[in-house]
Amino acid sequence: MKRKITLKQIARELEVSISTVSKALRNSAEISEDTKQKVQAFAKLYNYRPNNIALSLKNRKTNTIGIIIPEIVHHFFSKVIRGVELVANKRGYNVIVGLSNESFSKEVINMEMLANGSIDGFILSISKETQQLQDYHHFNETMSQGMPIVMFDRVVSDMNCDKVIVDDLNGAKNAVEKLLRNGCKSIALITTKDYVSVGKLRTQGYLEALEKHQIQPKADLILKIDDTLDYETRLDALENEIKQLFKANNGIDGVFAVNELYALSAMKVARKLGLNIPEDVQVIGFTDGVLSKHSTPSLTTVSQHAQQMGEKAADLLINKLENNIETEEEYFQTVIIATELIERESTK
Amino acid sequence: MKRKITLKQIARELEVSISTVSKALRNSAEISEDTKQKVQAFAKLYNYRPNNIALSLKNRKTNTIGIIIPEIVHHFFSKVIRGVELVANKRGYNVIVGLSNESFSKEVINMEMLANGSIDGFILSISKETQQLQDYHHFNETMSQGMPIVMFDRVVSDMNCDKVIVDDLNGAKNAVEKLLRNGCKSIALITTKDYVSVGKLRTQGYLEALEKHQIQPKADLILKIDDTLDYETRLDALENEIKQLFKANNGIDGVFAVNELYALSAMKVARKLGLNIPEDVQVIGFTDGVLSKHSTPSLTTVSQHAQQMGEKAADLLINKLENNIETEEEYFQTVIIATELIERESTK
DNA sequence: TTTTAACACGAAAACGTTTTCGTGACATAT
DNA sequence: ATATGTCACGAAAACGTTTTCGTGTTAAAA
Numbered sequence: 001m002k003r004k005i006t007l008k009q010i011a012r013e014l015e016v017s018i019s020t021v022s023k024a025l026r027n028s029a030e031i032s033e034d035t036k037q038k039v040q041a042f043a044k045l046y047n048y049r050p051n052n053i054a055l056s057l058k059n060r061k062t063n064t065i066g067i068i069i070p071e072i073v074h075h076f077f078s079k080v081i082r083g084v085e086l087v088a089n090k091r092g093y094n095v096i097v098g099l100s101n102e103s104f105s106k107e108v109i110n111m112e113m114l115a116n117g118s119i120d121g122f123i124l125s126i127s128k129e130t131q132q133l134q135d136y137h138h139f140n141e142t143m144s145q146g147m148p149i150v151m152f153d154r155v156v157s158d159m160n161c162d163k164v165i166v167d168d169l170n171g172a173k174n175a176v177e178k179l180l181r182n183g184c185k186s187i188a189l190i191t192t193k194d195y196v197s198v199g200k201l202r203t204q205g206y207l208e209a210l211e212k213h214q215i216q217p218k219a220d221l222i223l224k225i226d227d228t229l230d231y232e233t234r235l236d237a238l239e240n241e242i243k244q245l246f247k248a249n250n251g252i253d254g255v256f257a258v259n260e261l262y263a264l265s266a267m268k269v270a271r272k273l274g275l276n277i278p279e280d281v282q283v284i285g286f287t288d289g290v291l292s293k294h295s296t297p298s299l300t301t302v303s304q305h306a307q308q309m310g311e312k313a314a315d316l317l318i319n320k321l322e323n324n325i326e327t328e329e330e331y332f333q334t335v336i337i338a339t340e341l342i343e344r345e346s347t348k
Numbered sequence: 349m350k351r352k353i354t355l356k357q358i359a360r361e362l363e364v365s366i367s368t369v370s371k372a373l374r375n376s377a378e379i380s381e382d383t384k385q386k387v388q389a390f391a392k393l394y395n396y397r398p399n400n401i402a403l404s405l406k407n408r409k410t411n412t413i414g415i416i417i418p419e420i421v422h423h424f425f426s427k428v429i430r431g432v433e434l435v436a437n438k439r440g441y442n443v444i445v446g447l448s449n450e451s452f453s454k455e456v457i458n459m460e461m462l463a464n465g466s467i468d469g470f471i472l473s474i475s476k477e478t479q480q481l482q483d484y485h486h487f488n489e490t491m492s493q494g495m496p497i498v499m500f501d502r503v504v505s506d507m508n509c510d511k512v513i514v515d516d517l518n519g520a521k522n523a524v525e526k527l528l529r530n531g532c533k534s535i536a537l538i539t540t541k542d543y544v545s546v547g548k549l550r551t552q553g554y555l556e557a558l559e560k561h562q563i564q565p566k567a568d569l570i571l572k573i574d575d576t577l578d579y580e581t582r583l584d585a586l587e588n589e590i591k592q593l594f595k596a597n598n599g600i601d602g603v604f605a606v607n608e609l610y611a612l613s614a615m616k617v618a619r620k621l622g623l624n625i626p627e628d629v630q631v632i633g634f635t636d637g638v639l640s641k642h643s644t645p646s647l648t649t650v651s652q653h654a655q656q657m658g659e660k661a662a663d664l665l666i667n668k669l670e671n672n673i674e675t676e677e678e679y680f681q682t683v684i685i686a687t688e689l690i691e692r693e694s695t696k
Numbered sequence: 697t698t699t700t701a702a703c704a705c706g707a708a709a710a711c712g713t714t715t716t717c718g719t720g721a722c723a724t725a726t
Numbered sequence: 727a728t729a730t731g732t733c734a735c736g737a738a739a740a741c742g743t744t745t746t747c748g749t750g751t752t753a754a755a756a
Contacts, residue, residue, distance in 0.1 A: 004464070004493050006742060017706045022744060032704060047489075051465040053404045054742035057711045062401065064444070064466075072430050078421045085420070085447050094461060096412070096444040099433050113442060116352070117399040117712090118412075141395075145352050264642055271644075291642055294612055296619075354712060365736045370714060380734060402712035405741045465742090 005046045014042060056117075065317055066119040068098040068110055070127045070154075075289035076306045077125070080152065083310020084123055091318050093120075104129040108138045120321050121148040123313045126156065128228070132195050150317045152309050154197055162316045163334040164309050168198050171302040171339030172205025173212075175284045176256050178300075178341060180213050182282055182348050184254030188221045188245055190262040196227070202258045202286060220249055225262065238262070242269045255283045260291045263299055267346065283346040297345035309337050353394045362390060404465075413665055414467040416446040416458055418475045418502075423637035424654045425473070428500065431658020432471055439666050441468075452477040456486045468669050469496040471661045474504065476576070480543050498665045500657050502545055510664045511682040512657050516546050519650040519687030520553025521560075523632045524604050526648075526689060528561050530630055530696050532602030536569045536593055538610040544575070550606045550634060568597055573610065586610070590617045603631045608639045611647055615694065631694040645693035657685050 011018045016035065024031045024039035025048070031039075056062040067084055069077045081097065088095050096119060098110035107127050114122070122142065130136070136156055143149055143161060152164040179187050189206045192199035203222070210217050223245045225238065242265055246252055255270075257263035263285030270281045277283060277297055285292055288303035312335050359366045364383065372379045372387035373396070379387075404410040415432055417425045429445065436443050444467060446458035455475050462470070470490065478484070484504055491497055491509060500512040527535050537554045540547035551570070558565050571593045573586065590613055594600055603618075605611035611633030618629045625631060625645055633640055636651035660683050 002493065007744095008742075018743085019707075019745080020705060023705090026744085030704065035704080049460070049464045050744095051405075051742050053401060053410065053465040054711090055744085056401045057405050057713095057741090058743050058745095060711065072433070073423060073426045075421060078426050081445070082420050082447065085445065089446075089458075089461075094444055094446075094466065096442055097429070097433065098437075098442075099430065110437075112397070113437075116397045117401040118442065145350065261642070268644065290637075290639060294609070294639055294643070296616065296644060355714095356712075366713085367715080367737075368735060371735090374714085378734065383734080398714095399712050402741090403714085405711090405743095406713050406715095408741065 064094040064119045066096050066114040066122050068124040070100050070102045079306035080310035083307035084314045087311045087314040100127040102127045121317045123150045125154045148320045150313045152313045164313045166304045167336050168201035169205040172202040173209045176206050176209035179254040187254035188252050190223045190257040192227050257285050260285050260289050278348050300344045300347040303340045412442040412467045414444050414462040414470050416472040418448050418450045427654035428658035431655035432662045435659045435662040448475040450475045469665045471498045473502045496668045498661045500661045512661045514652045516549035517553040520550040521557045524554050524557035527602040534599050535602035536600050538571045538605040540575050605633050608633050608637050626696050648692045648695040651688045
């Protein structure tokens with residue numbers, strides 16, 4: 001169980017100074033060919049690798065980025081991570097993951113744990129609780145210390161940082177228009193309470209689509225789910241609420257849901273009520289996850305290109321980290337990732 | 349954009365030495381009450397936090413663990429990460445994630461990137477390619493440098509390290525026995541090629557169940573999928589192979605599949621062939637993911653308790669890291685996580 | 697022979713901590 | 727008055743690097 005070898009040990013062994021070893025390994029012109037060869041051979045033999053921590057301390061740069069997300073057992077977020085990891089690795093960075101579990105305090109703690117030198121910058125999507133509390137002091141403090149943040153998906157719009165967001169509004173609008181073009185006359189919306197920023201935007205897209213086609217929205221057709229309930233109780237409650245929605249409104253022939261699960265539940269309820277999909281009711285969901293693809297019938301859905309979002313966020317962050325041009329004029333951009341409607345069996 | 353404050357700056361500001369500041373903050377008895385108060389007040393005012401990198405270098409301990417998995421967009425693995433993160437955080441550790449993407453070289457590169465001081469130990473599940481090549485030099489090298497490894501799920505059995513595995517054999521055996529007890533006479537197995545260790549074990553469980561009930565296994569009933577194909581082509585090819593399986597064997601009344609997707613595909617194919625589930629064919633899958641829960645009919649499945657695996661792996665690793673009792677007698681354990689059969693609609 | 701230049705290397709500082717040890721200023725005991 | 731002890735603090739080393747600057751040796755130029 002030999003420990004990793006250091007410059008000091010090589011120096012002692014070869015009876016030269018640490019500086020010489022360091023320079024020899026970096027092929028400095030200062031060092032004679034003889035010495036270089038000797039040192040390099042020895043280093044290779046003992047599989048020398050510079051200690052990352054020492055380098056980080058010296059360079060005041062860890063080459064690590066922190067990503068904080070509300071939940072990892074979730075296709076959207078894990079795809080984002082995949083994207084982040086992909087470009088981070090390609091550009092020589094590591095990725096350290098923190099989970100807020102949708103809790104404000106865990107988000108704060110996680111950020112504090114990482115902000116003390118462990119990472120060079122953050123990529124994050126804020127927790128629901130933070131969205132409710134609207135307490136953003138931890139973001140401000142982090143940024144005021146010179147640590148850049150890139151927010152994605154769930155962002156706080158009036159914060160001075162780079163952002164990567166989905167075009168939720170137009171994604172939803174297009175989806176609803178698709179239903180309208182397909183002949184739907186009475187389209188229900190299943191969404192979340194308004195404090196969830198993306199739910200709000202998708203709701204707005206629904207409304208704009210109706211307005212564009214001169215259809216008066218009916219409040220009865222809009223179901224706002226309280227998604228703070230936990231998973232188990234949620235499924236039953238959810239299906240119940242949807243059933244009420246169908247029963248209260250005769251002739252629903254289209255459903256737009258702001259996520260996969262709501263859409264699937266809608267399909268399940270509709271079938272139980274004797275309705276056929278897509279003949280009687282057409283359904284479109286949001287988020288191209290594994291459920292949409294493998295449900296029966298498979299679900300037409302609005303894809304967010306999650307991996308692309310992660311890649312973009314990582315690129316933005318690393319660009320900022322490496323452009324230490326310090327253009328005192330801080331310049332922040334918001335990248336909007338276009339959505340794509342993936343048509344499957346749940347629409348005509 | 350003020351940088352984070354350091355001991356040195358506090359010392360200069362208060363006109364004391366760095367040592368004094370450090371001791372004052374740690375409430376050393378060496379320092380007078382007056383000085384302590386002054387220093388602590390100042391530190392709080394400027395929100396001083398010790399630099400993690402400096403601490404890591406000094407202590408030769410990063411309090412960070414690396415987890416390397418083949419794929420993150422995968423319920424099983426993301427649940428494991430959640431478990432790891434949970435106990436890691438609770439015990440004061442961070443988690444840094446590397447993805448091998450099922451590739452041997454990426455696995456090696458990732459490990460090398462992290463092994464140079466960035467982390468204290470590894471938790472990992474080996475890539476399929478590594479399983480095929482059976483090249484484990486990177487694991488051996490890492491361990492010979494005194495960096496502990498905990499393997500989970502896909503492990504290499506004759507390696508000297510802690511392991512956390514699923515009881516694949518008995519999980520499969522129980523599932524198949526369940527089908528037998530439910531009256532199935534002709535049970536098909538849909539599995540992977542044998543180099544995937546877990547596929548092999550689950551296959552063995554299938555065989556043992558049959559043997560126990562004195563049923564002669566029929567080679568025709570066993571379908572071994574080559575899962576190196578990519579996802580898109582796989583779906584078609586998969587359903588095709590399963591269709592052949594059904595057509596070549598009249599009277600299949602039970603299916604055991606080694607993962608969710610195979611099970612779902614089997615259900616889909618069966619339905620297309622006019623068979624009802626579970627009346628005509630009963631189906632059981634492996635891995636309790638989101639698909640099993642939300643498919644129609646919902647899928648009876650063998651749960652692996654992925655999160656628990658992650659928690660256990662993290663505990664094992666951190667125990668090893670903190671028990672520097674250096675009981676020269678290295679002691680490695682293999683923890684077996686029991687499976688659980690979750691009964692849903694696809695079985696009677 | 698003396699001056700200059702090139703060469704090859706080492707000493708030391710720096711990154712931000714913690715910790716061991718030393719030391720000057722007092723107060724107390726002899 | 728001297729010896730001893732306590733108190734409060736500082737100097738310095740250490741973790742493992744990189745880099746700047748200095749310096750001794752030798753060879754070439756004057």
